[in-house]
Amino acid sequence: MDDRISAGPNSEGRLIRPYTMTGGRTGADQPYIALEALVCATPTGVRNKHQFRWEAARIIDLSRKETAIVEIAARLDVPIGVVRVVVADLAHRGAVQISEPPSDVPASLEGYTYTTLLQKVLDGIKSL
Amino acid sequence: MESRASRPRLTPVKIVVAGGFGVGKTTFVGAISEIEPLRSEAIMTQASVGVDELFANTGKTTTTVAMDFGRISLKNNLVLYLFGTPGQDRFHFMWNELAKGAIGAVVLVDTRRLDSCFAAVDFFEKRETPFLVAVNTFHGERQHSVAEVREALAVSPGVPMVYCDARRRLDVQAVLVQLVEHALARALEEVTAP
Numbered sequence: 001m002d003d004r005i006s007a008g009p010n011s012e013g014r015l016i017r018p019y020t021m022t023g024g025r026t027g028a029d030q031p032y033i034a035l036e037a038l039v040c041a042t043p044t045g046v047r048n049k050h051q052f053r054w055e056a057a058r059i060i061d062l063s064r065k066e067t068a069i070v071e072i073a074a075r076l077d078v079p080i081g082v083v084r085v086v087v088a089d090l091a092h093r094g095a096v097q098i099s100e101p102p103s104d105v106p107a108s109l110e111g112y113t114y115t116t117l118l119q120k121v122l123d124g125i126k127s128l
Numbered sequence: 129m130e131s132r133a134s135r136p137r138l139t140p141v142k143i144v145v146a147g148g149f150g151v152g153k154t155t156f157v158g159a160i161s162e163i164e165p166l167r168s169e170a171i172m173t174q175a176s177v178g179v180d181e182l183f184a185n186t187g188k189t190t191t192t193v194a195m196d197f198g199r200i201s202l203k204n205n206l207v208l209y210l211f212g213t214p215g216q217d218r219f220h221f222m223w224n225e226l227a228k229g230a231i232g233a234v235v236l237v238d239t240r241r242l243d244s245c246f247a248a249v250d251f252f253e254k255r256e257t258p259f260l261v262a263v264n265t266f267h268g269e270r271q272h273s274v275a276e277v278r279e280a281l282a283v284s285p286g287v288p289m290v291y292c293d294a295r296r297r298l299d300v301q302a303v304l305v306q307l308v309e310h311a312l313a314r315a316l317e318e319v320t321a322p
Contacts, residue, residue: 034140034229035226036142036229066136066137066138066207068140068199068207070166070195070197070209070211071168071199071209074166074168079171080168080169080170081171097135099136099138100140101139101142101229115312115315115316117139117141118311120202120206121141121208122305122312124202124204125208125301125304125308127203128160128200128202128301
């Protein structure tokens with residue numbers, strides 16, 4: 001299978017073609033990461049930031065405060081798939097941690113059930 | 129010097145805001161979001177249309193789909209993301225991705241263009257995602273009763289229907305409260321079901 005893809009006609013106007021950032025990878029070989037999954041830079045990631053390419057370094061900067069995949073994509077103005085590829089890479093290298101939404105990963109609920117989570121969300125919205 | 133970056137402590141959750149093009153989804157999100165609604169893009173290949181995967185690796189042509197979203201920090205270390213679905217019909221393949229793991233969905237309705245939300249109602253019914261119908265009174269009028277709208281949309285009696293002005297924060301908050309209450313009731317039914 002050919003896992004390369006050109007940035008295509010929709011990326012005109014970008015200074016750097018998105019898939020240049022990912023070395024041509026498209027994300028098909030990467031684990032799924034939810035749009036709202038939160039990315040959090042690790043101390044190792046922050047310390048070694050300069051060893052990464054600029055886009056990865058910017059993701060580390062942005063995720064010093066926990067930030068969702070979709071928000072990183074918006075703030076860096078790159079497609080979501082590109083962020084997934086780079087974040088998966090960073091996670092693999094211990095530079096960031098990813099918090100998947102608990103509704104996607106029931107096992108991660110750690111003792112509190114989905115209904116408890118919903119109750120907390122409800123309380124949270126009510127007290128806004 | 130170590131930065132503040134350390135261990136993750138927040139839990140992300142999401143709610144989808146669906147409805148036809150121009151019905152006020154981004155207005156709805158913006159009314160309650162703590163950030164200006166942001167837009168991000170996904171690039172889809174033709175080959176992946178209808179597939180629950182962002183990037184198929186066989187496609188020759190690509191298309192870009194944009195979605196708007198906002199964020200609300202909640203107590204108990206929760207962070208709620210609100211996603212507006214891409215309005216155009218040709219982007220419905222993106223909805224699976226958005227609905228995956230969502231607490232529920234708000235189907236925003238403009239009574240002057242009821243047919244524009246049929247697709248959303250169908251989608252969430254089939255997917256069994258908890259949803260409610262919010263009739264946007266953006267234009268001030270309530271020319272249709274909730275019962276009339278319910279009949280026109282043919283939604284089941286169990287689906288909550290409410291009025292809201294998508295520009296008003298309190299209205300939007302009330303809609304979200306009703307949606308999560310509905311999702312909670314559904315989840316409790318499943319827990320207690322024999």
